[in-house]
Amino acid sequence: MTPLGADLRRAMSRLAGGVVVLSTRLGTHDHAMTASAVCSVSLEPPLVLACVEVAARFHDAVLESGVLGMSILTAAQRAHADWLATPGRPVIGQLDRIPVHRAPSGVVLLDESLATLDCVTWAVHPAGDHSIVVAEVMAITLADDPEAALVYYRNRFGSLA
Numbered sequence: 001m002t003p004l005g006a007d008l009r010r011a012m013s014r015l016a017g018g019v020v021v022l023s024t025r026l027g028t029h030d031h032a033m034t035a036s037a038v039c040s041v042s043l044e045p046p047l048v049l050a051c052v053e054v055a056a057r058f059h060d061a062v063l064e065s066g067v068l069g070m071s072i073l074t075a076a077q078r079a080h081a082d083w084l085a086t087p088g089r090p091v092i093g094q095l096d097r098i099p100v101h102r103a104p105s106g107v108v109l110l111d112e113s114l115a116t117l118d119c120v121t122w123a124v125h126p127a128g129d130h131s132i133v134v135a136e137v138m139a140i141t142l143a144d145d146p147e148a149a150l151v152y153y154r155n156r157f158g159s160l161a
């Protein structure tokens with residue numbers, strides 16, 4: 001990484017943000033990954049985006065499958081975020097200890113999330129060592145009584161009520 005790249009990583013670590021588990025299903029395998037580079041893009045049509053590192057195993061899976069799940073995490077789901085950000089964890093069985101349900105598109109979504117989005121890919125834009133995956137939201141669930149959110153700030157997890 002260049003010195004500027006390292007500084008950019010440090011600078012952006014100061015932008016506190018929510019934490020999401022991205023999910024997709026390719027063949028019979030569920031892929032999932034922790035992400036914070038996620039945002040809303042458009043309301044009509046309803047579009048969101050996620051920036052996915054090309055080197056991540058999730059990258060090729062989501063580009064090929066064309067389906068994307070987003071689970072916005074509560075502070076109580078921190079261990080799931082930690083696990084799904086662990087490089088080299090096994091893909092098969094990585095969700096065995098996480099309570100999930102299956103969305104209409106086929107992706108899994110994490111139970112007890114603040115909100116979940118079931119999406120299909122709208123466009124993919126190459127962007128350096130990441131791809132910007134723009135996805136159309138097909139279905140949404142919202143927790144009735146949202147708990148504290150999981151946040152990431154300066155490389156640490158915290159919570160925001």
Ligand SMILES: Cc1cc2nc3c(=O)[nH]c(=O)nc-3n(C[C@H](O)[C@H](O)[C@H](O)COP(=O)(O)O)c2cc1C
Nearest residue numbers: 034035036037051052053056057084085087088152
């Ligand atoms: C809080 C947090 C946010 C992250 N955000 C992103 C992100 O937005 N995009 C991304 O590609 N990787 C992000 N990562 C890193 C991925 O989670 C990690 O590289 C990925 O799980 C590696 O999966 P793999 O071993 O299957 O390739 C984040 C990690 C953490 C801890």
